[in-house]
Amino acid sequence: MNTLRQELKEKIIEQLNLEDYSVSDIEDNDALFGDGLGLDSIDALELIVMLDKDYGIQLTDPKEGKEVFKSIEVLADYIAKHRTK
Amino acid sequence: MKNCYIHSAVSISTQNTFETKGFLTEIVEHSTKKIEAIHPNYKNFISPSSLRRMATGVKMGVAASSKALEIANLPQPEAIITGTGMGCIEDTEKFLNSIIANKEKFLTPTSFIQSTHNTVAAQIALGLKCKVYNNTYVHGGLSFESALLDAHMHIIQDEAKNVLVGGVDELGNEFIDHVMMMENNTENGLKVPFGEGASFFVLSSDKFENCIKIKAIETISSASKEGLILRLKLFLSQNNIGPKTIDAFVTGQNGDGFDTYYDKASTLFPETLNLHYKHLSGEFYTASSFGLFIATQVLKHQTVPKSLINQGEFTKPIKTVLLYNQFKGRDHSFILLERQ
Numbered sequence: 001m002n003t004l005r006q007e008l009k010e011k012i013i014e015q016l017n018l019e020d021y022s023v024s025d026i027e028d029n030d031a032l033f034g035d036g037l038g039l040d041s042i043d044a045l046e047l048i049v050m051l052d053k054d055y056g057i058q059l060t061d062p063k064e065g066k067e068v069f070k071s072i073e074v075l076a077d078y079i080a081k082h083r084t085k
Numbered sequence: 086m087k088n089c090y091i092h093s094a095v096s097i098s099t100q101n102t103f104e105t106k107g108f109l110t111e112i113v114e115h116s117t118k119k120i121e122a123i124h125p126n127y128k129n130f131i132s133p134s135s136l137r138r139m140a141t142g143v144k145m146g147v148a149a150s151s152k153a154l155e156i157a158n159l160p161q162p163e164a165i166i167t168g169t170g171m172g173c174i175e176d177t178e179k180f181l182n183s184i185i186a187n188k189e190k191f192l193t194p195t196s197f198i199q200s201t202h203n204t205v206a207a208q209i210a211l212g213l214k215c216k217v218y219n220n221t222y223v224h225g226g227l228s229f230e231s232a233l234l235d236a237h238m239h240i241i242q243d244e245a246k247n248v249l250v251g252g253v254d255e256l257g258n259e260f261i262d263h264v265m266m267m268e269n270n271t272e273n274g275l276k277v278p279f280g281e282g283a284s285f286f287v288l289s290s291d292k293f294e295n296c297i298k299i300k301a302i303e304t305i306s307s308a309s310k311e312g313l314i315l316r317l318k319l320f321l322s323q324n325n326i327g328p329k330t331i332d333a334f335v336t337g338q339n340g341d342g343f344d345t346y347y348d349k350a351s352t353l354f355p356e357t358l359n360l361h362y363k364h365l366s367g368e369f370y371t372a373s374s375f376g377l378f379i380a381t382q383v384l385k386h387q388t389v390p391k392s393l394i395n396q397g398e399f400t401k402p403i404k405t406v407l408l409y410n411q412f413k414g415r416d417h418s419f420i421l422l423e424r425q
Contacts, residue, residue: 015193016137017137018137019136019137020133038134040134042138042194042195042198045193045194046194046195049191049192053187053190053191
């Protein structure tokens, strides 16, 4: 699970161009949206595409997305349970 | 009809034009065929959350326009008008490559959103929270001139008191290499490097001492050399100006086979100081916006760096400047400036 969390942090930094962040700056429980990393709705779309492309998970319910993208820890748990790739 | 004056001119270019108060005091020599702009620290102009999504051209455009508005002491313009030949080619290339690599699936929104040609003008407006007239002209070698013509018309017809106008193009990563390959395979290809940059101006109907007036602009899509001379003579006579009134003739010569247009036009001004700039800025569709920046600096500082002189000598105060640009024998433009 730790490897997956590390991988997700690296992907988020790279794909969302979070130039001022390194992996060690992101805590597993940090909020991804709002006061945490400060991601926005366009970032959410990027993350949805990443889930589909890299892990074979298609999020169709917006409410589900809101919960899944709460933090790295929640996201990693969700991917571990639902991944097809 | 109102008059149209330039209140500020700012350029991010392949020379030190942005973060210096002098005017081309040190020339940056380039030995490669593709030259990048000298970039300022964009964090001084753009918030980190916006900056992370912006490609080179957007950063250059937003920073240059921000400084142009600051110099003109103008918080909000009444129109934002840009010209770009290739638009946001970096993100366009990224998005198209992603389509191919992912077999038309898994397309991410950021590069698509940022790849449209009006991204620069849109980001300027978003940053300023400015909901005024916002337009982008994409018209090859006349992209900037079309934007300038629109801005000029806004001012002289009193539709706006202050207008932000600029030209911006970025090099990109791949498309430019194919263009370079074609240019290198012909004897009559470009002899100056390919470049990039963003030059922005605040135009206003307010006059102040020693400000620069845009007296007239004309664009011509295509013309023979003889036809061009006739149009140039007509342009001068319509503005009640004889060839001897022109103190500096600024051309966009780039060393290719179509420089003969400039040679022909220069015959009208045998005694006039002849300036060029594309060996310093590189060639790109909106390089003429750098030309306008250079002309405003010559008029403002009343000095001509040696590297700009193509022919003649700087011997007298410069009051009237004529710019002529064309690209590949098409997209001709005249811009007439006058120091007040």
